[in-house]
Amino acid sequence: MTTLMERMREELVRRCFSPTTIWSYLHAVKVFQESIGKPLEDAGPDDIRRHHVQLLEDRKLAKGTVVIHICALRFLYVRVLKRREMKEDLPYPKCRKRLPAVLSKEEVGQLIDSAKNLYHRTLLITLYGTGVRRSELQRLKVCNIDSQRMILRVEDGKGGVDRDLPLSPQLLAALREYWRWMRPKTYLFPGTVNGWRADKPITSKVIWEAVREAALKAGIRKRVSPHTLRHTYATHLLEEGADLRTIQFLLGHADLSHTTVYLHLSQKHLQAAPNLLEQIQVSGTDRLKRSRKLCKPTSA
Numbered sequence: 292m293t294t295l296m297e298r299m300r301e302e303l304v305r306r307c308f309s310p311t312t313i314w315s316y317l318h319a320v321k322v323f324q325e326s327i328g329k330p331l332e333d334a335g336p337d338d339i340r341r342h343h344v345q346l347l348e349d350r351k352l353a354k355g356t357v358v359i360h361i362c363a364l365r366f367l368y369v370r371v372l373k374r375r376e377m378k379e380d381l382p383y384p385k386c387r388k389r390l391p392a393v394l395s396k397e398e399v400g401q402l403i404d405s406a407k408n409l410y411h412r413t414l415l416i417t418l419y420g421t422g423v424r425r426s427e428l429q430r431l432k433v434c435n436i437d438s439q440r441m442i443l444r445v446e447d448g449k450g451g452v453d454r455d456l457p458l459s460p461q462l463l464a465a466l467r468e469y470w471r472w473m474r475p476k477t478y479l480f481p482g483t484v485n486g487w488r489a490d491k492p493i494t495s496k497v498i499w500e501a502v503r504e505a506a507l508k509a510g511i512r513k514r515v516s517p518h519t520l521r522h523t524y525a526t527h528l529l530e531e532g533a534d535l536r537t538i539q540f541l542l543g544h545a546d547l548s549h550t551t552v553y554l555h556l557s558q559k560h561l562q563a564a565p566n567l568l569e570q571i572q573v574s575g576t577d578r579l580k581r582s583r584k585l586c587k588p589t590s591a
Contacts, residue, residue, distance in 0.1 A: 295331055296320065299371050307451055311426075319363035331367065336380040339364065347384065354386045390555055391522040392513045399523060402515070405508035411501040413469040414480060418502075418517055420462040422524035422542055424449065425499075425517040429492045431479040433470070438463055448543045456541060525553045 292300070296317060303313045324331055326345060327338045346357050361381050368377035394402065399419055406412035418428060427445050435444040441458045448454060466479075475481050480493040498517050506515040513519075521542070528538050539550040 292317075293331075295367075295371070299367055302371050303366070315359055316363035316366060319360040320367055322360070323364060332372065336377070339377070339380050343381075354384045357384050358386070390552070392515065392519050393526045394511070394513065394515070394519065394523045396527065398509070398511055398513075399520075401509040402502075402505050402511060405505040406501065407504060407508075409469060409472055410480075411505065413465055414498060414501045415505060415520070416462060416465045417479075418498075418520040419524055420459055420465075421445075421456050422521045422528075423456070424521065424543075425495055427543075428480065428498060428517075429495065432477055433475055433479050435479070436463075436466060445543065450543075450545055452543060452545075454540065454543050522553075525550070529553050 299320065300313060300317060303316060308316070320331070323334075323342055326342045327334055329338075343357070343361070346352050346360055347354075352360075361383055365378060365381050368374045368381070403412060403415045403419070406415055414428070417423070417431075418425075421443055423431070423445060427448055430447065431443075431445070435446065436458065437444065438458070441460075441463070443456045443458045443462075445454050445456060473481075476490045478490065478492050481488055482491045482493045482497070483489055484491065502515055502517050502520070506513075525538050525542055528541070529535070535547060535550050535554075538553065539547050542550065544550050
């Protein structure tokens with residue numbers, strides 16, 4: 292690692308970036324250096340522009356991935372090298388905002404019932420019953436369960452923030468049945484080492500596979516991921532009458548604007564909007580002509 296890269300790593304650590312983000316930023320800067328073939332200190336706007344286009348056109352990376360590369364270069368040149376004018380040469384690509392998929396309550400039940408074993412079933416119930424992120428589920432510990440207060444504590448969530456989540460009786464019963472079988476020590480969902488169960492966090496791959504396999508078995512045609520259960524949890528809360536501020540806290544959102552997307556997903560709120568067409572009177576269609584002209588065939 293070069294001196295500049297080490298400086299960047301130290302600045303990321305000083306700002307308490309997560310290990311995953313630190314690795315992603317350093318990797319993105321390494322890719323940029325290999326692309327320009329010169330010291331990072333000597334890079335200019337033209338080098339950045341060509342690299343940006345290369346990521347989008349030649350490598351055809353997803354726009355979300357390109358955003359990570361841009362964030363890494365912004366951090367390098369603005370925060371580390373103090374070249375604030377470079378920020379103008381590092382625009383974020385315009386991303387299409389898609390509404391996330393949401394499962395119905397019936398589909399959630401089918402998904403959970405289609406889990407291949409008790410381990411996967413408990414994973415799915417916990418994801419939907421708490422709305423935790425995949426990374427938060429990986430780090431859940433047995434000691435985070437407070438059955439007396441009916442609370443599940445999420446430690447070191449996104450942004451390094453802790454939060455408490457309500458623990459429903461059904462989820463607690465499922466966790467107790469799972470604990471009697473698995474007997475986890477530290478981590479609630481322990482991973483494996485060389486095929487043997489070990490007291491270490493589960494990998495994200497196992498969580499993805501648990502969700503994907505259950506969705507295929509249940510015959511759910513929507514694109515289902517672990518985050519889909521988080522979106523579903525929030526949407527169902529909103530439909531049951533929870534306010535946005537409460538949902539923001541339960542999800543661990545720093546900004547309320549991130550939570551308002553669920554207004555677009557809640558069927559109850561969409562149907563509550565006034566139906567303007569029902570408020571006007573229009574005549575019937577009996578008097579309208581129903582003939583239509585056929586297209587004139589073209590000559591060969």
